[in-house]
Amino acid sequence: MRFSDTIPIPSREAQTHSAQLVERIREAIIANHGQISFRQFMHMALYEPQLGYYVAGLNKFGASGDFVTAPEISALFSQCLAQQCAQILSDLGGGSILELGAGSGRMATDLLLHLQNQQQLPEHYYILELSPDLRARQQALLKAQLPNFFEHIHWLDHLPETPLQGVIVANEVLDAMPVELFSLVDGERVTRYVQWQHEQFCFDAAPSNYTSEYNPALSAWMASLAESLAVGAILLIDYGYEAADYYHPDRNQGTLICHYQHRVHDNPLIYPGLQDITASVDFSAVAKAGLEAGLTLAGYTNQAAFLASCGLEALFMQALNNAPEQQYALAQQVRTLCLPSEMGERFKVMGFTKAFTSSLDGFRLSDRRHCL
Numbered sequence: 001m002r003f004s005d006t007i008p009i010p011s012r013e014a015q016t017h018s019a020q021l022v023e024r025i026r027e028a029i030i031a032n033h034g035q036i037s038f039r040q041f042m043h044m045a046l047y048e049p050q051l052g053y054y055v056a057g058l059n060k061f062g063a064s065g066d067f068v069t070a071p072e073i074s075a076l077f078s079q080c081l082a083q084q085c086a087q088i089l090s091d092l093g094g095g096s097i098l099e100l101g102a103g104s105g106r107m108a109t110d111l112l113l114h115l116q117n118q119q120q121l122p123e124h125y126y127i128l129e130l131s132p133d134l135r136a137r138q139q140a141l142l143k144a145q146l147p148n149f150f151e152h153i154h155w156l157d158h159l160p161e162t163p164l165q166g167v168i169v170a171n172e173v174l175d176a177m178p179v180e181l182f183s184l185v186d187g188e189r190v191t192r193y194v195q196w197q198h199e200q201f202c203f204d205a206a207p208s209n210y211t212s213e214y215n216p217a218l219s220a221w222m223a224s225l226a227e228s229l230a231v232g233a234i235l236l237i238d239y240g241y242e243a244a245d246y247y248h249p250d251r252n253q254g255t256l257i258c259h260y261q262h263r264v265h266d267n268p269l270i271y272p273g274l275q276d277i278t279a280s281v282d283f284s285a286v287a288k289a290g291l292e293a294g295l296t297l298a299g300y301t302n303q304a305a306f307l308a309s310c311g312l313e314a315l316f317m318q319a320l321n322n323a324p325e326q327q328y329a330l331a332q333q334v335r336t337l338c339l340p341s342e343m344g345e346r347f348k349v350m351g352f353t354k355a356f357t358s359s360l361d362g363f364r365l366s367d368r369r370h371c372l
């Protein structure tokens with residue numbers, strides 16, 4: 001990952017917005033005797049009501065935002081995922097889909113349009129969305145694109161109380177969950193804290209040259225997903241590594257990065273509320289948490305192999321037939337999704353099942369569960 005040398009200066013309006021959040025975080029630090037854990041800082045920076053990055057109404061996704069996710073790059077991504085969902089729903093004899101953290105609503109739209117074309121629409125499509133602003137955007141897009149199915153799309157404030165038959169999907173949700181930062185001191189993990197000094201946020205001093213992070217909410221989150229699923233599968237897509245790679249001594253600065261207007265840098269303490277803060281996913285920990293929650297680990301591979309297993313080539317040829325003038329653009333999209341130097345290797349797909357015995361098509365060509 002190449003970090004940017006310069007980060008754009010936010011507009012006056014954006015600075016005013018951020019200043020309000022700075023004040024709120026500063027108050028939390030004062031109330032907590034001078035410091036808060038990095039996890040609390042990250043939680044407030046991303047999810048503080050009205051002000052946090054994912055909660056406030058800033059445009060985050062796509063060319064005019066801060067970063068681009070796979071569904072924003074190409075409809076082919078969501079079509080491949082739709083193929084996997086169709087296999088599961090067909091084997092189950094019907095069911096619903098629940099998407100967590102649906103962003104702009106692009107993935108839901110392209111996934112449902114594909115299932116509609118295949119006459120394999122789910123009974124319901126649920127979206128659990130924490131951000132009121134994103135929820136409104138998703139509703140506008142889905143209403144315009146799928147008017148006949150719109151009444152079957154439901155927005156949730158929390159996971160469903162009645163366990164679902166079908167598929168739970170989450171693209172780039174795990175990486176947006178607040179992490180605890182730690183330094184290794186004499187082999188022990190020492191939690192890192194954020195303080196307010198000289199009119200800015202700073203880290204507490206840590207006498208260590210190894211810093212990394214972990215997601216303390218992971219086990220509880222996986223357990224709640226497992227409880228929300230009666231029968232079917234869970235598909236988690238994100239960038240990350242297996243534990244041995246994640247916590248390798250050479251990766252001594254962890255994986256935490258920030259996105260601001262398509263610049264990538266490593267200072268999470270600036271621009272609270274304006275920039276994305278994210279950590280890669282430890283997929284060994286996700287697998288362990290899923291197994292402890294009673295799920296079956298059904299497959300693990302990289303994004304390129306998953307998309308190929310779901311029929312990317314045929315979908316690409318079909319898209320080309322429908323729009324030959326798009327040949328260059330479509331080929332470019334496939335490269336971005338699949339090349340190892342782009343998203344193909346760094347992004348992984350992990351599948352869990354519950355009371356479901358069929359193999360998942362997406363892991364047909366490659367399954368790296370043995371690496372976890």
Ligand SMILES: C[S@@+](CC[C@H](N)C(=O)[O-])C[C@H]1O[C@@H](n2cnc3c(N)ncnc32)[C@H](O)[C@@H]1O
Nearest residue numbers: 054069100101102103128130171172173176177
């Ligand atoms: C990087 S965005 C990805 C959005 C979208 N899935 C995409 O691929 O474009 C992360 C999303 O995860 C959501 N999120 C974070 N924690 C969540 C949780 N515990 N449950 C549901 N959504 C969550 C955020 O609100 C945000 O919408």
